[in-house]
Structure formats: C-alpha cells, structure tokens
Amino acid sequence: MSARTAGLLVKLDHLWFLPAEIARKVVRPPKVSDVPGVPLGIALVDGRVVSVIRVSSNNGDLVLCDVNGETVALSGFEVVASGAFTASADGVVHEGREIRTFDVSATLDARRASTFPPPASSSP
Numbered sequence: 001m002s003a004r005t006a007g008l009l010v011k012l013d014h015l016w017f018l019p020a021e022i023a024r025k026v027v028r029p030p031k032v033s034d035v036p037g038v039p040l041g042i043a044l045v046d047g048r049v050v051s052v053i054r055v056s057s058n059n060g061d062l063v064l065c066d067v068n069g070e071t072v073a074l075s076g077f078e079v080v081a082s083g084a085f086t087a088s089a090d091g092v093v094h095e096g097r098e099i100r101t102f103d104v105s106a107t108l109d110a111r112r113a114s115t116f117p118p119p120a121s122s123s124p
Helices: 104-115
Strands: 004-011 015-019 023-027 041-045 048-054 061-067 070-088 091-094 097-100
Touching: 004 023, 004 061, 004 091, 015 070, 015 091, 015 097, 023 070, 041 061, 041 070, 048 104, 061 104, 070 104
Parallel strands: 048 070
Antiparallel strands: 004 015, 004 070, 023 061, 041 048, 061 070, 070 091, 091 097
C-alpha cells in the first residue's frame, strides 16, 4: 500500500499541493489591507492580525498556514480538493498526475527579501 499524506490541492497557474502540516485552515477572504511600500497585506482573521501574501490577483480562498511558528495567510488560491493523497517524491499523485508541493516558506522568504533587502556593504 502506498503512503498517504493529507492536505489541500490548490489552483494557481496549475495545481499545487499544500500539506496539512502547513495549511491549517481555509477561510472566506476577509478584507485585506495593503501596507504601503510592502508587498504584503494584513487581515483580521479569527480575532488576530495576520500577514497576507498575495500569490495571485484572483480573489480566491484565504489559506492560513503555519510557517516556522508564524501564521501567515496565502491569498489568491482556488481550493480544488482536500483529503489524503498518495505521497510522491515532490508532492502527491492525484488522478494519475504528479502535483508538486507549494513551498510556502520560500515564498514568504522571497517576499520578505523584496521588502527588506540586505543592507549595502560599505567599501573602505
């Protein structure tokens, strides 16, 4: 019997897998406020202010994720399915197709790097 792993299948440019260990909750999109000069938004979800990463301009579902002990929300996905899927090396198999895992941590790191670039090194 093949190993199974739980999570969400979400649609962006194509299907991606979000493991249940990371994707904690799907909510209807609340009002997301822009933060001037920053490529992140903020929203009030369940009485908490969370950072929102817009992965697309679509008004899709808001997926709350746990990333290194921090709750962040991904906005713009369309949730296609949830449940247990056959695990593969890079994600899961669904209806005979390999679905790769969406790297939430790398996406958050990339947004932070574009928001807070490293300081320029000073030359003597």
